[in-house]
Amino acid sequence: MVDGCAAGSGMIYRRQGNTYYVLTAHHVVRNAQDTCLIITPDGIRHEANREVTVPQADVDLAVLTFTSENDYKLARWGNSDRVAVGQTVYVAGAPVATEAVPRRTVTISDGKVIGELPQPNEGYSLIYNNNTRPGMNGEPVFNDRGGVIGVHGRGDKTGRNLAIPIATFLERPQSAIAQGGQIVESPPQIQEAANLRGDFTLPALQQQGMIKRLGQGGVRQVIPLNQGGHCKWWGKFI
Structure with missing residues (x-):
């Protein structure tokens, strides 16, 4: 829940250290005069950081962050x-x-x-x-x-x-707030590749000798080209 500054809802989709990222609608917090509160499923009221990020111009989305040592599930x-x-x-x-x-x-x-x-x-x-x-x-x-x-x-x-x-949200120009979450409809190896950017490797695949490096850019989609997913992989870059 989003409260304090306005009444809204949202979802936790990323954790970096003890910082959690919450996606919500921008109009919920656009005119906030007070500090927003993020109320997590355990009932704890966390003060959101004052900075509100708008991921994409002219799209009604906003990202809030809060700090906690607790473990919360991600979207x-x-x-x-x-x-x-x-x-x-x-x-x-x-x-x-x-x-x-x-x-x-x-x-x-x-x-x-x-x-x-x-x-x-x-x-x-x-x-x-x-x-x-x-x-x-x-x-x-x-x-x-x-x-x-x-x-x-x-x-x-x-x-x-x-x-x-x-x-x-996922296909906008990539930034730090883009990384996070899992693709629920994909196998674990594919989840590792989703929403990444930069020059990187996939350790799970590298260990199997299938691939060493995907290259530079942002990975939008990675799918197996056979049913078992053991031989060939295809990556769609943006």
Whole structure:
């Protein structure tokens, strides 16, 4: 949960040392006058660092950071390019308190993808009919395998909601905030390669004598070219 400066939701997707990175919707924290609080699943209220990073201009996403020695699970990425109309999706966030539920509580609702905007506005293009309420903006949208496929940020009284596909976040110009998370739909060796940048090696593959170096650039996708994944690998660079 995001609180203190505004009421919103988000997801922890990366850890570097004791610094955690939280992805949310930019409009949740855009006009924040006070320090934001990140409330983790164990109920601890962490003060977010004052700096807010906007990963991509004209896209309604923001990254907050906080410091903790505790271990928190990281979001796992799904493939938003494969989302189809009629697919079941889930949203998880913490609505603002009401008379019936006087304390913000994380809730999960299911729904269906009902369309896609051909021309995204501030990055929003994925349309679905899950039940959402104020305080849930910035929450993750999951596929049925638990992979994050979008960031929720808009809804109307008709029950239609909009999310920014997670590919918009992952495919932007790479930086330190890009690294992190796992590809939930890929084997472990492929997870190691996702979201990396620079001149690097894949130790798990190098030990098997298959590859020594992928080269320079950012790896967007690595897949096995046979079913066992033991012989040939293909990498897509950006």
